[in-house]
Amino acid sequence: MKMLTSSCPGPGRQESAARRRLAANARERRRMQGLNTAFDRLRRVVPQWGQDKKLSKYETLQMALSYIMALTRILAERDWAAAHCEHFGRDHRYLPALAAAKLPGEPEPYGQRLFGFQHEPFPMAS
DNA sequence: TAGGCCATCTGGTCCT
DNA sequence: AGGACCAGATGGCCTA
Numbered sequence: 001m002k003m004l005t006s007s008c009p010g011p012g013r014q015e016s017a018a019r020r021r022l023a024a025n026a027r028e029r030r031r032m033q034g035l036n037t038a039f040d041r042l043r044r045v046v047p048q049w050g051q052d053k054k055l056s057k058y059e060t061l062q063m064a065l066s067y068i069m070a071l072t073r074i075l076a077e078r079d080w081a082a083a084h085c086e087h088f089g090r091d092h093r094y095l096p097a098l099a100a101a102k103l104p105g106e107p108e109p110y111g112q113r114l115f116g117f118q119h120e121p122f123p124m125a126s
Numbered sequence: 127t128a129g130g131c132c133a134t135c136t137g138g139t140c141c142t
Numbered sequence: 143a144g145g146a147c148c149a150g151a152t153g154g155c156c157t158a
Contacts, residue, residue, distance in 0.1 A: 020143095020144080021135090021136080021137095023144090023145095024135095024136085024137095024144090024145085025134075025135060025136080027145070027146080028134080028135075028136085028146090028147090029133085029134070029135090031146075031147075032133070032134080033133095036132095036133090056130085056131060056132090057131085057132085058131090
């Protein structure tokens, strides 16, 4: 059987192109599903203070950024405390209680303020 | 009904 | 050649 070449467009070639396109669509769907799974996993580890609605992808990225920066700050503060106060340096049990604590006059817990989602848009190419 | 968010399709580009 | 990744287009769903 003669092989079809580019100089010989025919039904067989069209069929093959259609099959490849369908396969590419399926791969793309799987790829996007993988991406969405990753977003769901990220949503689960990122704080969602009182948010009943799930974060959008954009908000999830923003929140992850705020969260990482807050954790970095905590580590830096802890290092500072460890260097200056032996008790803080050794005992980490105070952290959850501290995060849930409401300081007098503050409307929200310390942790919420620390990790709070700040809507600072990424610079978008215009 | 307009606007936001999302899933899917599609064609282009790069890499193996 | 085929797969991965990307960005644009399109249409559906939901909410204010």
